[in-house]
Amino acid sequence: VMTDRFQSRRNASATSVMAFDASDLTRSTTMNARDFIAAQAGVFFTVCNGTRGSSCIWSRGRRVEPVVYVDEFLHMGGLDYLASFYPGEFHMVEVYNRGTHIRVYTPAFMKRAAEQRIVPLPLMGMSQFRRR
Numbered sequence: 001v002m003t004d005r006f007q008s009r010r011n012a013s014a015t016s017v018m019a020f021d022a023s024d025l026t027r028s029t030t031m032n033a034r035d036f037i038a039a040q041a042g043v044f045f046t047v048c049n050g051t052r053g054s055s056c057i058w059s060r061g062r063r064v065e066p067v068v069y070v071d072e073f074l075h076m077g078g079l080d081y082l083a084s085f086y087p088g089e090f091h092m093v094e095v096y097n098r099g100t101h102i103r104v105y106t107p108a109f110m111k112r113a114a115e116q117r118i119v120p121l122p123l124m125g126m127s128q129f130r131r132r
Contacts, residue, residue: 033104
């Protein structure tokens with residue numbers, strides 16, 4: 001049931017979406033979740049401009065700092081945070097719009113979501129990632 005809820009949200013997205021489940025993540029040979037996303041979704045990393053020193057991606061010829069959600073909460077430090085986890089530590093990864101928007105979910109969150117019938121949050125603000 002939870003998978004259907006997330007699939008419905010992905011289907012309603014106006015951008016490209018790649019989703020990876022627990023079996024994809026546990027079979028991965030990459031060193032961390034950030035590298036998994038790069039390898040599987042074709043995302044190219046670069047250093048962001050400015051003083052933050054965080055990781056950005058190349059999207060349509062420009063640097064973009066991806067928006068990263070962990071268990072439906074916005075996480076500052078996004079890609080750098082994901083570099084500290086092995087891919088198998090997550091239950092699901094969703095990559096929207098060529099990596100500009102990434103959502104990852106832990107097994108504990110997915111278990112709680114199934115038990116409490118949590119509905120995934122809508123993808124607010126995704127239009128800001130589409131280039132006009």
